[in-house]
Amino acid sequence: MGAGRVPVVDIHSLPDVHLGPLLVIAPALTASLAGPRLTALVGALAVAAQMLIAVFHGGLTTPNHLSQITALTLLSALVVFVCHVRERRSRELTRARSVAETAQLVLLRPPRRRTGPLRVAWLYLAAEDETRIRGDLFAIARSDRGTRVIIGDVRGKGLAAIGEASMVLGAFREGAHRFDSLPELAAGLEDVADTEHDPGEHFITALLLDIPDHDTQVEMINCGHPPPLLLHDGQVTVLHARRPVPPLGMCELPAPSHRADPFTFEDGDTLLLYTDGVTEARSPQGAFYPSPSAPPPRPRPDPRPCSATSTATC
Structure with a gap:
C-alpha cells in the first residue's frame, strides 16, 4: 500500500x-x-x-x-x-x-616505460576505497653507471605514513646520484628513516637494487621487504637475501654496515617487485592469493601483463 x-x-x-x-x-x-x-x-x-x-x-x-x-x-x-x-x-x-x-599519485609517480636498457611497468591498487592513503613507495633513479630502484612499505596508514614515505623517497632520489655504492645509499636512507620517538614502532621495509647498464650482475639490499622474483627461461626464482637486514628505522645509529647480495640479470629476464599487498591478498572466499613464485603461463617480453601486483617493476 x-x-x-x-x-x-x-x-x-x-x-x-x-x-x-x-x-x-x-x-x-x-x-x-x-x-x-x-x-x-x-x-x-x-x-x-x-x-x-x-x-x-x-x-x-x-x-x-x-x-x-x-x-x-x-x-x-x-x-x-x-x-x-x-x-x-x-x-x-x-x-x-x-x-x-592526489597525495598517493604525487608520492607514486609513474616511471617511464623505458629507463636506460630496462623496460618498466608498474601498478598500484588499493584494497579498499577508504584506504587509499597508504605508505607504499616506489621510485627509479638513474645513476652514472646504471639504474637504481627502491620499493618499500611504511608501517601504518594515513598522512603519517605518507610523510615518512615521502621523506625516504626524497632521500633515495638525492642519494642515488650522490652515493657511489648501494651500501652507502642504504646507510643514508637508514639515517633518514631513524625516528627517536616510539623506537621499534616506526619502520620501513625496503628493497634496493643497483642494475648496471652494461653488466649482468645486479646488487640487492633487502631491508625486511618481500623478496623479488626473477623470471629466467620460464623459471621463477625467489631472490632471498643471503645477508638480510632489518627494516629501515629499526637499527640504532650509527647504522651497521650493509652488504649487497649479487644476482644475475640477463637480457630477456623479468624482475618482479611487489609489496605485502600481494602476499596478503585474499579472494572473496577468503583464500590467499596463489604463491607469486608460480611460473606464468608463458614468458612475455612486455612487462605490462604483470597486473596482479600492488606495485611492480620488470
Whole structure:
C-alpha cells in the first residue's frame, strides 16, 4: 500500500482503525534515496496528511490525534537530521578520497616505460576505497653507471605514513646520484628513516637494487621487504637475501654496515617487485592469493601483463 493512499484508506476506515502512524514510512524511504530537503518536504506532507486524518476522525484536539501528530513530527525531524548528517559525511569522505588520491599519485609517480636498457611497468591498487592513503613507495633513479630502484612499505596508514614515505623517497632520489655504492645509499636512507620517538614502532621495509647498464650482475639490499622474483627461461626464482637486514628505522645509529647480495640479470629476464599487498591478498572466499613464485603461463617480453601486483617493476 503506497504512503499516499494511507490518508484515503484511514478516512474511509472504521473509527477504531488507525493507519496514520504508517505515514512515517514516506520520509524514511525518501531519506534513503534523496537529500534532506526533499526528505523534509515529504515529512511535512506526511504531517499534513496526519492532520487531515484527524479532522475527519474526531478533530485535531483529541489526545490520540495530538500524540500521533507530535510523534510523526518528531520522527520526521529525526529522519531529516540523520539524512543531513549522512550527506555531510558523504561530502567529507569524497573530499578526503580526492586528497588521498592526489597525495598517493604525487608520492607514486609513474616511471617511464623505458629507463636506460630496462623496460618498466608498474601498478598500484588499493584494497579498499577508504584506504587509499597508504605508505607504499616506489621510485627509479638513474645513476652514472646504471639504474637504481627502491620499493618499500611504511608501517601504518594515513598522512603519517605518507610523510615518512615521502621523506625516504626524497632521500633515495638525492642519494642515488650522490652515493657511489648501494651500501652507502642504504646507510643514508637508514639515517633518514631513524625516528627517536616510539623506537621499534616506526619502520620501513625496503628493497634496493643497483642494475648496471652494461653488466649482468645486479646488487640487492633487502631491508625486511618481500623478496623479488626473477623470471629466467620460464623459471621463477625467489631472490632471498643471503645477508638480510632489518627494516629501515629499526637499527640504532650509527647504522651497521650493509652488504649487497649479487644476482644475475640477463637480457630477456623479468624482475618482479611487489609489496605485502600481494602476499596478503585474499579472494572473496577468503583464500590467499596463489604463491607469486608460480611460473606464468608463458614468458612475455612486455612487462605490462604483470597486473596482479600492488606495485611492480620488470
